[in-house]
Amino acid sequence: MTSQTLDLSQVIPPQTLVHLAREWLAEDTPNFDFAGVCVGSQEVRATLLCKSPGSVLAGCPFFSAVFMELGCIVEWIYTEGQTLGMESVTQTAVVRGPARCVLLGERPALNCLARSSGIATRCRQLLDTAKTACWEGQLSGTRKTTPGFRLVEKYSMLVGGVSMHRHDLSGMVMLKDNHVWASGSIAQAVRDARSVCGFSSKIEVECGNYEEAREAAIAGADIVMLDNFTPQALHMAALSLKQQFPSVLIEASGGVTPLSLSQFFSPHVDIISLGCITQGCPTVDFSLKVQGKLPSN
Structure with a gap:
């Protein structure tokens, strides 16, 4: 089976997603969100755009967890493991919620999605090379991962279709x-x-x-x-x-x-x-653009 036939998000415990989302948000906003006063809590709609044609989408559970922690809703246009379009810009998801919360979660969520999708894209490219050569072995990652970010990077390997090897020293x-x-x-x-x-x-x-x-x-x-x-x-x-x-x-x-x-x-x-x-792997270029206010109740 491949990542296209399995819901790989199920391998990540919900409490782990919550923990990571809170950790990333706390790191990015340790005290005050000064810019938040400029936008307030008006409900807005923001579009997630991918500007790296042909990339593999990975990291959706982490992206969604960040915004869920902030009371926002994410609606995905593409699903985990899909190859995004070859257009210069591909609409990938829509985020709805209070303006200050959408902007608060923007950078942590994008950082994770860009790194995760970059790794999955490289894995898929390597896998295509192996399939073209009709090689029947397994490609694998290593423990050469970013400190504190290994779970995301190992998960991204699975989405890209290669083996994680061992996750840690006890594996x-x-x-x-x-x-x-x-x-x-x-x-x-x-x-x-x-x-x-x-x-x-x-x-x-x-x-x-x-x-x-x-x-x-x-x-x-x-x-x-x-x-x-x-x-x-x-x-x-x-x-x-x-x-x-x-x-x-x-x-x-x-x-x-x-x-x-x-x-x-x-x-x-x-x-x-x-x-x-994981080492020297390019990231995928994503951006989040607020496109307008939603009608207030």
């Missing part, structure tokens, strides 16, 4: 080079990790060469990450590992970009993770 055991160095060996690190995580968590080991990857597979790692391998070295290592350990998942990571992604596709690579999904 899966990832033994990186520093873990191995501190433990003494890959085998020891895997044994120690398994003794505490049990059968319910997968163990992944970051490996810098083929010998380390083979040691990790022998030690019982569920996933072997081939980190910073050149495409040629990756394909050779993945083939050899799959021949010896067919049940071990092979992940490629490190230095993969939208331009170089296709070089890493292989029938023996199950996962490709990309930090560029």
